[in-house]
Amino acid sequence: MSHPFPTPPITPFERLQAADGLLINAIRWRKAHDYHRLRQNAHYQSLNQPGIVCGLGIRVISAPKKVEAQFQDNRWVQIQPGIAIDLFGNLIVVPEAFPFHIATELHGSDAVLVYLVASYVDPDELRRSAPKDVVQETFRIDEKSTLPTSSEIELCRILLQSGEVTITPPVDVFFPGYNNIDLRYRVQAQSRPQALVRMAQVNNDDKECARSFFNLAYLLQSVESLHPSLRGGEEVGQVNLSENLQEYDLLYLTGKQSLTLNSTEFENIKTYLNLGGVLLVDAPLDGNALIESINALAQHLESPLRPLEEQRRDHPLRTKPFLFAALPMVNQQPIQILTGSGIILVIGDIASIWGLDSSFSLPRTTIRTGQELGINILQYAWKRRQFIGLQQEDISGQW
Missing domain, CATH: 3.40.50.12140 (Domain of unknown function DUF4159)
Incomplete structure (x- = not known):
């Protein structure tokens, strides 16, 4: 039976076999360090489930003054600093607060449920103008109208109502309404159930x-x-x-x-x-x-x-x-x-x-x-x- 937080794939690890005279190049260096990173991730995935470790709050803010006039509306939130761990054991670190614009447009009279999700970004997969000795692991915040995938961490959801949208905090945090920040479905990082x-x-x-x-x-x-x-x-x-x-x-x-x-x-x-x-x-x-x-x-x-x-x-x-x-x-x-x-x-x-x-x-x-x-x-x-x-x-x- 499938589990919402599956265990790591049943694949043996490979590590570099060191010996005197071994020539270290970039490929071998990366292989040696990837072994420890992947082993740590597998350990976390085996014993724990993904979720938010701390922070990553969402608060309503006014539109930043520097944004273009077309974005000066009531659709802005601020994502707070925090840490999460995804399904594969990767740390998602948001070091400082930053504004985010809810961009989903509604067509017709139907309400639309949108999700704000965070995901890990491997710096090795980013395009860089010039090579650097040190690169920082980073993250991505996405707004989507489909359920978060297994590699994404839900930060909040908002049920957008047709008409002019104004994002507001809920009057009752346990029963948010239209255009309210809904934090009820956030998952905390914790021990994995059997x-x-x-x-x-x-x-x-x-x-x-x-x-x-x-x-x-x-x-x-x-x-x-x-x-x-x-x-x-x-x-x-x-x-x-x-x-x-x-x-x-x-x-x-x-x-x-x-x-x-x-x-x-x-x-x-x-x-x-x-x-x-x-x-x-x-x-x-x-x-x-x-x-x-x-x-x-x-x-x-x-x-x-x-x-x-x-x-x-x-x-x-x-x-x-x-x-x-x-x-x-x-x-x-x-x-x-x-x-x-x-x-x-x-x-x-x-x-x-x-x-x-x-x-x-x-x-x-x-x-x-x-x-x-x-x-x-x-x-x-x-x-x-x-x-x-x-x-x-x-x-x-x-x-």
């Missing part, structure tokens, strides 16, 4: 299949804070069982109706489970039709579901990373968990305590306990897929 876990909701004809969709997002958001070595995907996907399912580590299915699969869907889910995927079925207490159909599916897959309490005491669903002697209560009722060969059947509506309820009445401890069990399920899904994937042919280091 894995990114992606989850999708299974859609079907059951009108109840989407009732917990927003709580799935709350669970994914909680992962980074409660278990930093794991990271939840940015968005919850939506799939049908006839589609390609391999993009996701965990499929979430809920509702009350019996799950009926045609031959294509059955083979698809069988392949998905055999390759390490996990199907989480979250059934309410009165969802007998769904519960019976999932037990029948497990029997058909020749892996009957067994209650968690009948399995080993150190089963990862109960112990990794959070320890559960008793399972959480939902609506004053303890949930039940049955599992076998990639299917986890939860009876008791666990997703209902992963996020906010409509009346804001759930106690914090209830939500936190539910999220911790949810993270155990996500961890289990990732580990199961990793262990099975490591036994497949040619996985190219992706696990």
